[in-house]
Amino acid sequence: MERxxxxxxxxxxxxxxxxxxxxxxxxxxxxxxxxxxxxxGILVGDSLGMVVLGLxxxxxxxxxxxxxxxxxxxxxxxKALVVADMPFMTYETGxxxxxxxxxxxxxxxAEAVKPEGGQEIFDVVEKLVKYGIPVMGHIGLNPQRxxxxxxxxMMGRTEEQAKKVVEDAKALEExxxxxxxxxxxxxxxxxxxxxxxxxxxxxxxxxxxxxxxILVLHDVIGLSERPPSFAKRYADVAAVIKNAVxxxxxxxxxxxxxxxxxxxx
Numbered sequence: 001m002e003r004x005x006x007x008x009x010x011x012x013x014x015x016x017x018x019x020x021x022x023x024x025x026x027x028x029x030x031x032x033x034x035x036x037x038x039x040x041g042i043l044v045g046d047s048l049g050m051v052v053l054g055l056x057x058x059x060x061x062x063x064x065x066x067x068x069x070x071x072x073x074x075x076x077x078x079k080a081l082v083v084a085d086m087p088f089m090t091y092e093t094g095x096x097x098x099x100x101x102x103x104x105x106x107x108x109x110a111e112a113v114k115p116e117g118g119q120e121i122f123d124v125v126e127k128l129v130k131y132g133i134p135v136m137g138h139i140g141l142n143p144q145r146x147x148x149x150x151x152x153x154m155m156g157r158t159e160e161q162a163k164k165v166v167e168d169a170k171a172l173e174e175x176x177x178x179x180x181x182x183x184x185x186x187x188x189x190x191x192x193x194x195x196x197x198x199x200x201x202x203x204x205x206x207x208x209x210x211x212x213x214i215l216v217l218h219d220v221i222g223l224s225e226r227p228p229s230f231a232k233r234y235a236d237v238a239a240v241i242k243n244a245v246x247x248x249x250x251x252x253x254x255x256x257x258x259x260x261x262x263x264x265x
Contacts, residue, residue, distance in 0.1 A: 015200040020212025035078035046085040051218040074109020084110035095127040116142040118168020129176030137172035137180035156185035169193040205230030
């Protein structure tokens, strides 16, 4: 049976029935591969700044960067839902800018957008949803606030922070988000947030009690230089690439490549 296209309604309907598996992808070939593996959602994340572009954090990722990578992923025509991160300062400046920038991501091929924040971006989320742009929320650790946080720190450790995570989840649900990512908080806090809303929660570094999980592809396949402690490596693709290139170099140096099968006289 041919796999059906995953939509925002598909994701929403999975809460309490089936765990949601999401992963990042930033280009055409990896989007094809993760989709063929059967992932439910592909996030074109601003994490590309760190794992693809070599930046220290996500703050240097521009809307132009995101549009290129979203379009590349969309060309793979995945059955998985394609979600695009809204990069730093493309939505915080007001609903008018948020609508304009989100629309560009949708036109590039995204099927939903993901801004970071909770109660403070209620109006932005509500406006996007009102005008037909599906929104996946992102609470807990917000990497775009790394400077004010003083680093990538676990959130929700204090009673006040834990309460905010739960209230943020509720606010995003009320604003119309169809799902929410919860990043790097204690598992008990993610559990409380998950139980407080009817929309799916998707964890990254927040324990097993969410309705789904998401990880960065480069962490999963061993290409990240500095993977976070909560990521699990399932393969060592870095070693495969290095060995393949080393073999190529050796054959070139020895005159073994190209052989007769690789050229014509």
